Amino acid sequence: MTKAGLPQGERGLQRRLKRDFLKKTHDFLAVCEPGFERLLADELTELFPEGEFPITTGGVSFSAPLPSMAKVNLKSRIAVRLLLRIAQCKVHSYPELFDRAKRLPWELYLGLKPACRLKISATSSRLHHTDNIAHTLKAAIAARLGSCGEGEIEIVGRVFQDTLTLSLNTSGAPLYQRGYRVLQATAPLRETTAAALLRLAGAPKIPVIFDPCCGSGTFLLEAADLVTGWPGRFRDFAYQKMSFYRNYYDKGGDVPTPHKLQLYGSDISAEVIATAAENFRRLQPAKHCTWQLQESDARKIHPPTKEAGLVISNLPYGKRLKAQEAFYRSLAQQLSLFHNWKILLLVPKAKVKWFPTLKTLLEFDNGGIRVVALGQGLPHLADRHYNNNSAP
Ligand SMILES: C[S@@+](CC[C@H](N)C(=O)[O-])C[C@H]1O[C@@H](n2cnc3c(N)ncnc32)[C@H](O)[C@@H]1O
Known part of the structure; x- marks a missing residue:
């Protein structure tokens, strides 16, 4: 470990992933079209009979170990994307946002050479300028890990009533893009x-x-x-490009x-x-x-x-x-x-x-x-x- 508590090198990161991250239960939100939440909860219950799947508008949340992430991406027909929760905290100012974001263990999600893009929405909050929020978050990642480039991995940030929720889009392209259909007529259904x-x-x-x-x-x-x-x-999924992917398994089923x-x-x-x-x-x-x-x-x-x-x-x-x-x-x-x-x-x-x-x-x-x-x-x-x- 370095002084800042960061793992030293790729091997150190992998050790930390095994110790802290891969065995843990994580919070997820399976996002769907509004109106289909109960059908999605029904489908997820079939995939995980022991699980609990409370619904919110436009999604179903659940807690599960990481392999469930691969299973939902591969097997859900109704979810449009699967978000892995990174953090949730109150934010009232940009310096506060920077400090809180800098303390998050970004290396576990993005690796030691982070590259990502940010998709931010903000409503009913003191921080409402989405570009400034994105810029502050990137600066915080760079301050923690030395740099932060542009990349395919998508971090989704939502600020609502001064509460920031940060998630990782584990799916990448929306899941209705099944990957076999190249040809479409006009007005196709998702x-x-x-x-x-x-x-x-x-x-x-x-x-x-x-x-x-x-x-x-x-x-x-x-x-x-x-x-x-x-x-x-x-098709492929975004999580396959993440630092923790190689540790556990390939898709199948x-x-x-x-x-x-x-x-x-x-x-x-x-x-x-x-x-x-x-x-x-x-x-x-x-x-x-x-x-x-x-x-x-x-x-x-x-x-x-x-x-x-x-x-x-x-x-x-x-x-x-x-x-x-x-x-x-x-x-x-x-x-x-x-x-x-x-x-x-x-x-x-x-x-x-x-x-x-x-x-x-x-x-x-x-x-x-x-x-x-x-x-x-x-x-x-x-x-x-x-x-x-x-x-x-
Ligand atoms: C809204 S689109 C359906 C799209 C389809 N669900 C898909 O995902 O590609 C309506 C379809 O009805 C077809 N259509 C229009 N009039 C029709 C008719 N009289 N008999 C049969 N099909 C008709 C159109 O050619 C069009 O493909």
Whole structure:
């Protein structure tokens, strides 16, 4: 150790990591789209049956040893990113911020040659200038460790009511970037949103899934992936570049239970059907999952199988009201052919009235538009059975 209490050299750092850091329980926040917190808590409870997962707006917190960080990044379909808490403290002035930040053991997170970028937000606080906060934090890291360059590792700082919360983004790029899909149609749904709605609809235990406006195929691809492998298997995560990573393990894990699954997708556009087909080719679903894609008009749909399943779709939002009303009405009429099927349709809130027989399951923001998940044969989010007691 040096006088300042810093480990001397890489070997000293590794010794300290083993002694102080790797065995400890750490605090995490799994961030999700607002509205999906209970579904995420449910998913995390499946991954860690012994864990406790209290929810906050836009996330689920939990305490766990470090290997859980790798597991959540690899296996959660609903979390958008996983933050590792570094510290929380009161800050009222820049000198106070500098002093407190300088005392934090940054070397454990960033190594002895730190490089990072800072993402700061500040509300209802004396310190509110985000650039100045970021500058002070970087200066404090440099004062502790000799320098602090620009790098890919992201430190997330939030100042709220004079309390600073510092976290490390362990995921890197958002987790909806699964890493296999290069091709997208217009207005694709995020994979994390598709995963949350599929969970709400009871996947992966539904044997037949049909999306009549499938676009580039997000719902179908996510459903196929559910019975194929863990969602993070195609990508890397930020924690793999951190000083503590090499100490414990590589990513891996058991494969989800193989449920048989038949997928049907159609869309009015031949071009987006070709995109969906290419995405399927890249994903390489498991053998027990079959899929059929075709160009066709949703106003003429029929059940694709005798066996009932789930119709799930993100309907076109459209700009021309009259044409859209006519489309929604014809689709609603056609859906009456799907008696015993479960149905989940994502529609703008303003258009809910056009589907009088469907129930509201969940409301949220999707790409800046307030949308509603409407359902048939499915429980409202609040009435759903949860694995997790923390869901109010
Ligand atoms: C909001 S996008 C769905 C995007 C899709 N969820 C995805 O992630 O790529 C709506 C889709 O509906 C399709 N569409 C529009 N009118 C249609 C119709 N009459 N029949 C079938 N598909 C239609 C559009 O081509 C578009 O791909």
